[in-house]
Amino acid sequence: MRIGELATRTGVSVRALRYYEEQNLLASQRSPSGQRQYPDSSADRVQLIQQLYAAGLPSKAIADLLPCVVNGEATPELLDRLSAERDRIDSRIGDLVDARDRLSTVIAAATANWRTGQRCPIQ
Amino acid sequence: MRIGELATRTGVSVRALRYYEEQNLLASQRSPSGQRQYPDSSADRVQLIQQLYAAGLPSKAIADLLPCVVNGEATPELLDRLSAERDRIDSRIGDLVDARDRLSTVIAAATANWRTGQRCPIQ
């Protein structure tokens, strides 16, 4: 398929797809006239890239890890990096859970304030 | 205390603290010569700001929500925003969990590959 279709299929902008190629995250065949051609499997690949971006990995890290994630090829170094990234994600999850719980507490307290007296400090 | 001490106490750069003030996240008294003076409670405040930044909130949102979080003062609108932010954090947690699980799977598979045959694709 061409880039426009891949974009609509994945919900990612054409610009972003070109950017992924620039970052060596997503390869493409070229037609004789120079237009990008993607196999169907590229859609999954794009989803994976999105997922890793969402996990906070920068392009470089994704580029390093993708071969391993896709092919299962791993050197001990790559395995270490994978573990390190997973640990980083874990701690970020912890941070987010803390923040969410804090907000939940605030929401509960402020709601109670609102329904009772209004305008009284939380603790 | 002065800004340098607050910085070392919280592990946040002096520049960041001035930036927080610029964004109306952190107030300070000024000495006659113009130097910033902070009470001890500012350290907690900075931690809270950091936590909200870590949760992915931009300065503007933090500035809007901080009075509510700190004082428990909330209008219905603010409560809605708090809930919305909490939900956003929740869905981000979901994304991160998915990504982490994916990485864990990859790590397990690649480790197995490494110990057995080496160089065989994951699925």
Added chain:
DNA sequence: CTTGCCTCTGACGTCAGCGTCAGGTTTTAG
């Protein structure tokens, strides 16, 4: 008094992940 560290206010630099415009070619629909 002066040395050295801390602080001040601008103001420009950075980096990532794209958005967007320009100017030109290619593909498709009628």
Added chain:
DNA sequence: CTAAAACCTGACGCTGACGTCAGAGGCAAG
């Protein structure tokens, strides 16, 4: 055949959370 739509390659713009440098004043110690 032609007009519209999609594609191409630069290349500049943008946003947020600071880093960093410049130039100047403030403050405790010897």
